[in-house]
Amino acid sequence: MTESIPKAIYLYLKSFLDFCGIRAGVALGLIIFKGFTQGIGILMLIPLLHISGFINTGNYKGKSSQFFSELIDGIGISFTLMHVLLIYVLLVGIYSFFNYYQTILNNKINQEYTQFLRIRLYKAIAYTEWPFFSQCKKSDFTHALTSEIQRISSGTHFFLNLMGSGVIVLIYIVLAFIMSPVLATLTFVSATLLLLMLRPLNKKALNLGSNLRLNSERMYQSLSEHLNGMKETKCYSAEEQQIGRFTRFSQKSLDELLRFNITRSKSLMINEVGAVLFISLLFYLAAEIVHVPILSVLVLVYLFSRILPRISNLHQFYQQLINMLPSFIHINNLQKKCMKSQEVRSDSQSEIFKLKSGIRFEEVNFQYNSHESSQFQICNLNCKIPNSKITAIIGPSGAGKSTMADLLMGLIYPGNGAIFIDQVELTKENVGHWRQLIGYVPQDTFLFNDTIRANLEMVNPKATEKEIWDVLKNAAADDFVKNLVNGLDTIVGERGQSLSGGERQRLALARALLRRPQVIILDEATNSLDESSELKIQSAIQQIRGQCTILVIAHRLSTIKTADQILVLENGKITESGKWEDLQSIQQNKCTFEN
Ligand code: ADP
Numbered sequence: 001m002t003e004s005i006p007k008a009i010y011l012y013l014k015s016f017l018d019f020c021g022i023r024a025g026v027a028l029g030l031i032i033f034k035g036f037t038q039g040i041g042i043l044m045l046i047p048l049l050h051i052s053g054f055i056n057t058g059n060y061k062g063k064s065s066q067f068f069s070e071l072i073d074g075i076g077i078s079f080t081l082m083h084v085l086l087i088y089v090l091l092v093g094i095y096s097f098f099n100y101y102q103t104i105l106n107n108k109i110n111q112e113y114t115q116f117l118r119i120r121l122y123k124a125i126a127y128t129e130w131p132f133f134s135q136c137k138k139s140d141f142t143h144a145l146t147s148e149i150q151r152i153s154s155g156t157h158f159f160l161n162l163m164g165s166g167v168i169v170l171i172y173i174v175l176a177f178i179m180s181p182v183l184a185t186l187t188f189v190s191a192t193l194l195l196l197m198l199r200p201l202n203k204k205a206l207n208l209g210s211n212l213r214l215n216s217e218r219m220y221q222s223l224s225e226h227l228n229g230m231k232e233t234k235c236y237s238a239e240e241q242q243i244g245r246f247t248r249f250s251q252k253s254l255d256e257l258l259r260f261n262i263t264r265s266k267s268l269m270i271n272e273v274g275a276v277l278f279i280s281l282l283f284y285l286a287a288e289i290v291h292v293p294i295l296s297v298l299v300l301v302y303l304f305s306r307i308l309p310r311i312s313n314l315h316q317f318y319q320q321l322i323n324m325l326p327s328f329i330h331i332n333n334l335q336k337k338c339m340k341s342q343e344v345r346s347d348s349q350s351e352i353f354k355l356k357s358g359i360r361f362e363e364v365n366f367q368y369n370s371h372e373s374s375q376f377q378i379c380n381l382n383c384k385i386p387n388s389k390i391t392a393i394i395g396p397s398g399a400g401k402s403t404m405a406d407l408l409m410g411l412i413y414p415g416n417g418a419i420f421i422d423q424v425e426l427t428k429e430n431v432g433h434w435r436q437l438i439g440y441v442p443q444d445t446f447l448f449n450d451t452i453r454a455n456l457e458m459v460n461p462k463a464t465e466k467e468i469w470d471v472l473k474n475a476a477a478d479d480f481v482k483n484l485v486n487g488l489d490t491i492v493g494e495r496g497q498s499l500s501g502g503e504r505q506r507l508a509l510a511r512a513l514l515r516r517p518q519v520i521i522l523d524e525a526t527n528s529l530d531e532s533s534e535l536k537i538q539s540a541i542q543q544i545r546g547q548c549t550i551l552v553i554a555h556r557l558s559t560i561k562t563a564d565q566i567l568v569l570e571n572g573k574i575t576e577s578g579k580w581e582d583l584q585s586i587q588q589n590k591c592t593f594e595n
Pocket residue numbers: 134368370371374376395396397398399400401402403404
């Protein structure tokens with residue numbers, strides 16, 4: 001964390017107060033009221049005990065005692081011990097009532113603030129531009145949205161307690177000033193000195209918080225990598241390596257937590273010893289040097305014995321808050337980074353694209369700038385993808401086929417040149433509308449761990465039963481779904497694991513079709529399929545032929561024989577284009593990239 005403690009606290013406070021608004025004032029008001037009822041209870045203790053005659057204090061008449069005598073004389077009631085105790089019980093009752101409301105309000109504010117941070121970050125991540133997102137570690141997002149936000153919630157809990165204790169300590173100190181200005185000043189100075197002495201431990205709490213955050217993030221990375229690559233890990237018998245890596249980060253996190261606990265306990269010990277030393281000294285000074293009446297000494301000692309543990313608590317809460325700050329700063333920075341890379345969201349309902357004639361790539365240049373080592377670039381690419389026809393892009397792995405599809409979907413943008421949908425240039429401003437017209441089927445299909453019906457309806461929640469079965473038929477998926485015991489209500493498992501690769505692909509195609517897209521992009525969708533599954537997808541493509549513009553990306557030539565147009569892509573350049581029978585490289589068997 002590069003920010004200093006005051007700067008980090010300022011940023012946190014600003015964010016928290018901006019969110020809470022008036023409620024922060026209400027919470028503070030309740031805390032102050034609570035403090036007052038508690039303070040008045042203590043302040044009334046001596047005069048009431050004195051007035052009731054329960055304790056004989058000789059000739060001593062303090063300021064508060066005088067005030068209460070006059071007040072009671074005015075009311076004209078003779079006070080007994082019963083009255084004193086009743087008033088005390090009433091004050092404690094009022095205190096408890098405010099305490100009850102304040103606890104509920106604090107909890108609500110904390111939970112809502114946590115929820116606000118989580119949803120705000122989630123939205124920011126969801127709308128980031130693809131190039132930014134694809135460079136980030138997904139596990140860092142998961143970690144930020146779960147563990148980090150949870151730490152901020154704990155920190156906010158401590159912050160609210162810090163506020164509560166802080167106000168009460170302030171009120172106690174004011175009361176102490178009323179009773180004995182000399183002793184109260186002494187308390188204040190001593191407490192400040194004690195807190196200054198503990199400053200190095202605060203810095204340590206911050207560093208430990210930073211390390212804990214980092215190790216926890218690495219632990220999540222290691223976990224996510226292992227779970228995503230579980231099959232490979234098992235095949236290579238690399239479980240021990242993965243477990244070792246995870247354990248290392250987990251152990252480091254544990255070490256940081258234990259070290260923070262030691263730091264906290266050390267502070268607590270220093271605070272406690274300091275408090276006892278101070279109360280003894282205070283008692284001695286009050287009784288032997290300043291000669292404060294014994295009843296006042298007792299109340300003062302009672303008061304300070306309540307202040308000092310609270311100062312110790314204050315410090316504990318403060319350290320917990322500091323320990324959380326690295327998580328807050330990280331979330332804050334991540335949020336800002338995501339916001340900087342936001343896609344432009346257009347809420348316009350007007351139809352910008354209709355796709356009548358087709359899509360044109362005009363002098364398109366593109367280069368990935370994230371990987372300086374990558375030599376790949378698309379140079380002055382020109383081509384036309386006609387409407388309602390099948391266009392196939394073929395080429396060896398790394399030729400730039402998926403890059404072309406990403407450009408077409410507006411996930412990335414040309415450095416120079418432009419892509420036109422009919423006559424309208426595809427830009428960041430209108431890409432939202434354009435994507436509504438696209439159905440995309442990637443090689444690595446994503447299905448949610450839900451029913452087949454839910455997976456299909458996610459793109460068109462209003463689809464009727466007939467529409468669902470129609471698209472399943474078009475995608476050659478109706479037979480296998482009918483044969484499942486639960487039909488459309490079959491749960492597909494995580495990422496559709498309970499289905500075969502071919503079935504997943506056909507469901508993904510059905511889902512794309514249910515959106516009634518004007519353009520369907522099949523990005524290497526049949527590459528990993530067996531022959532019979534591939535034939536089924538082929539027949540599905542034939543079924544929808546003419547209904548929409550189809551872009552098939554493949555490096556298996558058999559897939560694209562029937563395409564209306566084939567573009568041969570090599571090193572980011574179109575080297576040939578035409579129908580199957582027109583392509584020299586195919587006819588002369590020069591295509592070396594077929595599997
Ligand atoms: P194809 O789909 O033809 O196999 P791609 O379009 O996926 O090829 O990739 C073309 C080239 O761009 C490859 O050399 C690949 O390494 C590079 N590339 C792809 N994605 C990225 C990225 N996000 N950052 C940097 N380089 C990339």
